[in-house]
Amino acid sequence: MFGYVKPFEDHMRICDYETYRSACWGFRRTMKKNYGLKPRMSICEDFALLALLELSLNGAEVDTVNIRRFGHPFKKIPCMVTANGLEITCAAAAILIYNNILDDLEDSRFLRKSVLKSMLKKSTKAYNKAAEKYPDLSEYVSEQMALQKKLEKENCKTVDRASEPSSNILSEVASRLSTDPEKQRILRRFGFLLARYIYIADAFDDVEEDFRRRGFNPLIRGNYVINDIDLPAIQKKTEDSVNFTLGALADCYVQLDIERFKPVIDNIVYLGLKNGFYDLIKEKEEMAEE
Numbered sequence: 001m002f003g004y005v006k007p008f009e010d011h012m013r014i015c016d017y018e019t020y021r022s023a024c025w026g027f028r029r030t031m032k033k034n035y036g037l038k039p040r041m042s043i044c045e046d047f048a049l050l051a052l053l054e055l056s057l058n059g060a061e062v063d064t065v066n067i068r069r070f071g072h073p074f075k076k077i078p079c080m081v082t083a084n085g086l087e088i089t090c091a092a093a094a095i096l097i098y099n100n101i102l103d104d105l106e107d108s109r110f111l112r113k114s115v116l117k118s119m120l121k122k123s124t125k126a127y128n129k130a131a132e133k134y135p136d137l138s139e140y141v142s143e144q145m146a147l148q149k150k151l152e153k154e155n156c157k158t159v160d161r162a163s164e165p166s167s168n169i170l171s172e173v174a175s176r177l178s179t180d181p182e183k184q185r186i187l188r189r190f191g192f193l194l195a196r197y198i199y200i201a202d203a204f205d206d207v208e209e210d211f212r213r214r215g216f217n218p219l220i221r222g223n224y225v226i227n228d229i230d231l232p233a234i235q236k237k238t239e240d241s242v243n244f245t246l247g248a249l250a251d252c253y254v255q256l257d258i259e260r261f262k263p264v265i266d267n268i269v270y271l272g273l274k275n276g277f278y279d280l281i282k283e284k285e286e287m288a289e290e
């Protein structure tokens with residue numbers, strides 16, 4: 001999920017931050033146990049929100065154990081342990097990681113391709129296992145990824161349309177985090193909006209690079225000055241879109257009536273997402289001043 005779904009650590013209590021990190025490590029450990037895939041911690045952080053939502057909504061039993069990290073044998077860290085409470089999040093992660101690597105592989109140059117091929121080889125077994133368990137989800141993700149490529153080749157004109165395939169994917173994944181029909185309806189909308197935010201933030205993050213290499217980016221269309229992009233105009237439009245999306249996302253989240261892990265999830269939804277976007281703005285402003 002590109003590193004845009006994180007808490008605002010400055011406004012977290014120490015115990016809540018420990019819960020968040022424990023969820024990240026718990027997801028990583030469960031992925032290794034169930035799918036033989038050991039994702040980087042940056043990827044685990046991306047999926048921590050879905051993991052916490054799944055555990056909150058399905059009421060699975062959770063324990064916390066202290067584990068040692070590779071390279072830090074004398075320091076133990078807390079790690080959530082659950083028998084089957086992260087089934088959907090881990091299966092979805094295996095499917096999404098594989099498809100994202102495939103997508104990156106098509107657009108990468110030689111050196112990057114060699115790295116991605118190695119990553120693809122490691123993720124294929126996990127993908128096959130998850131796809132066997134959830135063939136409908138695997139097929140749906142593949143269809144939406146193909147639609148995404150089609151829209152990019154056609155140079156899609158709007159962010160709303162360009163972000164729709166990825167929003168549809170996360171909408172489908174999120175809807176499976178609960179078995180309650182009403183919760184599923186809300187989660188479907190929640191996932192759609194979360195993915196829309198991620199897509200917009202990622203497009204804004206990459207806007208200068210995409211302009212230089214003439215890559216696809218819907219934020220660039222119509223926002224030119226002479227031989228360059230009108231970054232202030234792009235920033236204003238993007239900021240308005242992000243604020244609208246996060247406002248709607250917060251409304252969905254309230255309807256879920258979350259109780260378990262509420263302080264941690266509250267922080268991510270209400271503070272972490274918005275703060276992450278404004279960190280992007282700050283980085284671009286600092287680069288412009290250099």
